Amino acid sequence: MKVLITFFLLVFNLTLFAQSNQFAGEYSRSLSEKEKHTIEYKLTLNPDGTFVFHSYSKLxxxxxxxxxxxxxxxxxxxxxxxxxSANKKEDLDSKYTLDFNNSTARFITKNSRDKSDKVVKTKLQFLKSEIFWMNSIDVFKL
Incomplete structure (x- = not known):
């Protein structure tokens, strides 16, 4: 009985890990206007549940x-x-100043049942954030 319970717990944990690997990876977005303005976003979702975000702008x-x-x-x-989420004591300092608490994004990809030729880029679309310029930003998976 103990072996059976251990087996089910192992399978359950592997399933959870596999689902987060679907989301893990690098996401990016670059916006520019004829060498005048450049805005770049880079978001890395690590499989261990941590993330790093970098925004670069040249105006x-x-x-x-x-x-x-x-x-x-x-x-x-x-x-x-x-x-x-961000822990203010551990994640925010003089370099990492963006507070992503209360930020939510939707993972968008082509449905596996969709057999059409329609191309859907895998992306994260920010739905809400206390960082006002992050609302409605799309970053695409590399």
């Missing part, structure tokens, strides 16, 4: 003209929703 008439912003913390998935 021709901006002040400052170049800016780097960083964030890190933990992520978790339920269905196709990714929830981000």
């Amino acid at each position: 021709q008439d901006g002040n400052p003209t170049e800016d780097n912003k960083y964030g890190k913390g933990k992520w978790s998935a339920k269905d196709n929703l990714i929830t981000f």
Whole structure:
């Protein structure tokens, strides 16, 4: 009986791990306008449930003209929703200033049952965030 329970727990944990691997990876987005403005986002979701975010902007008439912003913390998935959190004591410092608490993104990919030729890029679409410019941002899986 103990062996059977251990087996079921092992299978259950492997299933959970496999589902988070679906979301884990690097996501990116680059926006530019004829060498005048560049905005780049890079988000890395690690399989261990941590993430790192980097935003780079170079604006021709901006002040400052170049800016780097960083964030890190933990992520978790339920269905196709990714929830981000940051521990203010451990994850925020002089470099990592973006607080991703209360941020949520939807994982979007082509449905496995869809046999059409329609191309759907795998992406994360931010639904809500206390970082105002992150709302409605799409980052695509590399």
